[in-house]
Amino acid sequence: MLSNHLQNGIESDNLIWSRVPESDDASTDGVGLLSSPRDGGGGVDSLDYEVIENYAYREEQAHRGKLYVGYYVAVKWFFSLLIGIGTGLAAVFINLSVENFAGWKFALTFAIIQKSYFAGFIVYLVINLVLVFSSAYIITQFAPAAAGSGIPEIKGYLNGIDIPGTLLFRTLIGKIFGSIGSVGGGLALGKEGPLVHTGACIASLLGQGGSTKYHFNSRWPQLFKSDRDRRDLVTCGCAAGVAAAFRAPVGGVLFALEEVTSWWRSQLMWRVFFTSAIVAVVVRTAMGWCKSGICGHFGGGGFIIWDVSDGQDDYYFKELLPMAVIGVIGGLLGALFNQLTLYMTSWRRNSLHKKGNRVKIYEACIISCITSAISFGLPLLRKCSPCPESVPDSGIECPRPPGMYGNYVNPLGELYDFPDIFPAFLRQPLQFFCKTDNEYNDLATIFFNTQDDAIRNLFSAKTMREFSAQSLLTFLAMFYTLAVVTFGTAVPAGQFVPGIMIGSTYGRLVGMFVVRFYKKLNIEEGTYALLGAASFLGGSMRMTVSLCVIMVEITNNLKLLPLIMLVLLISKAVGDAFNEGLYEVQARLKGIPLLESRPKYHLRQMVAKEACQSQKVISLPRVIRVADVASILRSNKHNGFPVIDHTRSGETLVIGLVLRSHLLVLLQSKVDFQHSPLPCDPSARPIRHSFSEFAKPVSSKGLCIEDIHLTSDDLEMYIDLAPFLNPSPYVVSEDMSLTKVYNLFRQLGLRHLFVVPRPSRVIGLITRKDLLIEENGESSAVELQQSTSVRGRYSETATRTDAARPLLDDLLG
DSSP states (O other), X not given: OHHHHHHHHHHHHHHHSOBOOOOOSSSGGGOEEEEOOOBTTTTBEEOOOSOXXXXXXXXXXXXXXXXXXXXXXXXXXXXXXXXXXXXXXXXXXXXXXXXXXXXXXXXXXXXXXXXXXXXXXXXXXXXXXXXXXXXXXXXXXXXXXXXXXXXHHHHHHHTTEEOTTTTXXXXXXXXXXXXXXXXXXXOSOBSHHHHHHHHHXXXXXXXXXEETTTTEEOXXXXXXXXXXXXXXXXXXXXXXXXXXXXXXXXXHHHHIIIIIOSOOOHHXXXXXXXXXXXXXXXXXXXHHHHTTTTTTTSSOSOSSTTOOTXXXXXXXXGGHHHHHHHHHHHHHHHHHHHHHHXXXXXXXXXXXXXXXXXXXHHHHHHHXXXXXXXXXXXXGGSOOEEOOOOOTTSOOOSSBXXXXXXXXXXXXXXXXXOOTTSXXXXXXXXXXXXXXXXXXXXXXXXXXXXXXXXXXXXXXXXOTTOSOHXXXXXXXXXXXXXXXXXXXXXXXXXXXXXXXXXXXXXXXXXXXXXXXXHOOTTOOHHHHHHHHHHHHHHHHHOOOHHHHHHHHHHHTOGGGHHHHHHHHHHHHHHHHTTOOOHHHHHHHHTTOOOOOSXXXXXXXXXXXXXXXXXXXXXXXXXXXXXXXXXXXXHHOOOSXXXXXXXXXXXXXXXXXXXXXXXXXXXXXXXXXXXXXXXXXXXXXXXXXXXXXXXXXXXXXXXXXXXXXXXXXXXXXXXXXXXXXXBSSOOEEETTSBXXXXXXXXXXXXXXXXXXXXXXXXXXXXXXXXXXXXXXXXXXXXXXXHHHHHHHHHHHHHHHHHHHHHXXXXXXXX
């Protein structure tokens, strides 16, 4: 029955396919083929998100019952659970390692400075250098795909572009340990972006059952072999990465929806939300377990990263103007940051990084030395300030040692509690730079500190005039420059936290002027620092909804939501006037052909035929010689081929599309070769392939024609392509607007789209009610109820008319 269904399907397709005129020009056979672009130089390939409904797929679906469907759905939810647990544990491990490395680094540095400033600086520099060197060495020698944030690559994957190496096991390992080295080494970058890539790698590896190369795999989880299922898992991983990085589960869901995915549905929303919730539970549990002190310096900050719930409660109408100014500044500085990083990354890719991996390691080490010198040396050039009078019940102590949570840092004025293994002189009180215990260094409070603690200090409330304008301007200029220079080095690098630091610095600076100008006691400088952080991220990354929710979740202040929305809208509008967002700029630089949500304006003036005029479409006959298949695959790099057949009257018809990967599987297996050049009935012999055999391995090139050995006897045999082609690919008319084609292509996640002449006739017209069909083949209850009520009213009216007709006849008679 299934073979008859396939045969009837092909015959039905023959009726609606456009006739193909025989021609030898560039537009071969009158059929154009729109496909996803391929970067031949960079190895970028497209993914097959469309379901290939060939005979193997239909046969496999026919044998699946309701029990298998339930099992399939249950496994999806179970995998969502595993993704959440795995990503949460990875985030806890990265944070635990980074915060402990930073704590030990500051403690040892403070202790040695008691004897010598220079020796303390050398120790501080060497520790940072070792951490950064380890990160750069891991990336260059082990996992090159783990460099950068990874968000442009993941965004490209979910957009339908496959970049080899992006989701491999070694990329996951390189991302985790590389992030620990780069962030722990004090570079001007964050770990939040790499955590998104980490979550995606964990999801992909779970979907394919682990890694075969490193003998860490299992055949049981290998259920999701299609690109569509892997896309759903990677989407869950991206949301889990954001939820773990910021402890913001709702923000993670919205980030996946707004920023990285090109295709969404309600069922996926529930699984993504479930995954983010699991991440929140795992991280909160780990932090509660670490509160006893067994995790070193990790776990004391609370689930809310930068809690400002005790900050400004209300705002005045007059404050909207300086807040709008913050939005404009964020848009300008964000657009400038994107442009400068574009220039720096282009220069690296085109000249510096072409000199080899050793140069990449040297570059990262030099930047580490410069960063260490600036963060250590600049606070020494700043005079200390007297501590303000303590505010009752504020919980603020002045001074505090650097690297510890709190404001008013006395650089090297106090020490950590060191273990007994260190000499006694390392545990003595320190008097350095700040001559008295009642002084602090405002520049050290934000510069010579961990990034998370520096942001807490900038966001903090009830710390009026803690920072001077000179210190804030100095930090802004230096850290902005370091962030531009560091971005693009051969280490895992995120831009969320550096962006928050840059924005909160100029935001706090604006807040200082607002406080002095309006002279209102209930205006907090930390509120403007928060708005500045949101404005810079909006001006650089161009996110709105997800970023707004993330900022609310990480600060625990819902009252500031309208203000955050205001500065985000303004900064995004200002940034869009100059260039694209950071991830779009980096994706274009890396040769990732993203299809954005909106087509370009000039596409409105073009039609589908114009987009594929320069292509030479190569069509294959239904029954083709093996030698011809091998020759075609060697002579071009096309990934899809129209398949044609001839009717009894001699007309040439297109009957479907066969993929390059499927042809390679057929050549590799050789079980479908036949001696006869005549087409065969699919029911005459069973399909020897399962649908999963045609799936390409994750983030790898799969089979190549050069890897297949064919004998002379094999080359003389034939293959009937009918059972393996897609008999119902998507088709558009040649005069369809290219804007409509663009939207169709992107929203459906297509890889190929046929462009055909106008059909000669219409065999039917599908409307909404034609799609409301129940499982038993009957119309839905709503439709039946509506049609029944109409028929009932019609029948009742007819009955009344028939009953009244004799009376009318008597009256008129």
